[in-house]
Amino acid sequence: MKALLLAIAAAGSMLVATQAGAVDAAAAQALAQKSGCLACHSIDKKVLGPAYKDVAAKYKGDKTAEAKLIAKVKAGGSGVWGPMPMPANSPQVKDADIKTVVEWVLSL
Numbered sequence: 001m002k003a004l005l006l007a008i009a010a011a012g013s014m015l016v017a018t019q020a021g022a023v024d025a026a027a028a029q030a031l032a033q034k035s036g037c038l039a040c041h042s043i044d045k046k047v048l049g050p051a052y053k054d055v056a057a058k059y060k061g062d063k064t065a066e067a068k069l070i071a072k073v074k075a076g077g078s079g080v081w082g083p084m085p086m087p088a089n090s091p092q093v094k095d096a097d098i099k100t101v102v103e104w105v106l107s108l
């Protein structure tokens with residue numbers, strides 16, 4: 001009985017976590033749109049820049065990726081995905097917003 005209750009509690013909290021995640025993802029995507037990122041990126045197709053799903057796959061398991069990518073998005077740069085450079089997104093996009101969008105990209 002106790003195990004059953006625990007299982008129900010666990011399932012319930014997973015449901016809450018999933019719903020919270022979905023809201024965060026929608027908010028982060030809206031932020032990416034507002035910040036101009038989606039002019040050059042899409043979630044699953046290469047545009048000018050790489051598809052965000054490809055970015056997530058490339059850095060899967062790399063614990064330093066978040067910090068590296070935040071720095072790259074701020075300053076811009078080229079050479080990782082091809083010769084096309086990404087222009088600097090800082091300071092016109094706030095640091096906190098860049099962090100939120102990069103976390104979302106890595107979660108895709």
Ligand code: HEC
Nearest residue numbers: 036037040048049077078079080081082084085086089101
């Ligand atoms: C003008 C077009 C453009 C805009 C705007 C843009 N990007 Fe990019 N982005 C690129 C290109 C091109 C690359 C590939 C750069 C490379 O090959 O090193 C890239 C690469 C990336 C990468 C992968 C970097 C790496 O080293 O693997 C991330 C993450 C990223 N962009 C996130 C963002 C975010 C977040 C924003 C919005 C704040 C943004 N981009 C806005 C063009 C753009």
